[in-house]
Amino acid sequence: MDDHSIQIQLLDEGNLLAQACGLAGHSIKLAYPPACLWSPDDPFLYDLRITFQHEQQILDTVGSYCGFREISLTPDEQGIERIYLNNKPIFQYGSLDQGYWPDGLYTAPTDETLRYDIEFCKSLGMNMILASVLRVLI
Incomplete structure (x- = not known):
């Protein structure tokens, strides 16, 4: 499948924010601008479009959506680890x-x-x- 490629596009309301291409069957990294982070209060989602090609001919395209968020364990003032969502404590x-x-x-x-x-x-x-x-x- 080394002659087949994958194109990944990240969109926000139809506006292209980032895209990456690579060979089918290999890892592809998508570098994207600072994201609007998903949270329960603001469940922001981006559109995602993935295209499968062979020699510039589009064989298939699929659309989906994704959200970005950061989950971490961070000690509070007493040193007790707490769950943080997007750098804010969440219970x-x-x-x-x-x-x-x-x-x-x-x-x-x-x-x-x-x-x-x-x-x-x-x-x-x-x-x-x-x-x-x-x-x-x-």
Whole structure:
């Protein structure tokens, strides 16, 4: 596949912020400008476009999205390690949501149903949901 290439583009509302190209099957590093960081209060996402090519002919293109954030453990004033999100302390407060849906067992019937659950938890002051085996920061 050394004659096949991958192009990765990072976009914000259609504006190209960064792009990188490389050979299929090899690592590709995308250098991007300082990012707007994702957080539960500001879940900012970028658009991502990945194109697969052979000799300048586009074989496939897929679009997705991504967010950037920094998680660290940092000692507080007493030396106790705390969780930090984007250089700010964050206390994880959430619930176990093991919903049951008559038509889909553990799969919600619509995106709106999931959105309702997330917004309801946020209204209670939560910033995390443990949904079955999936942890979601909200």
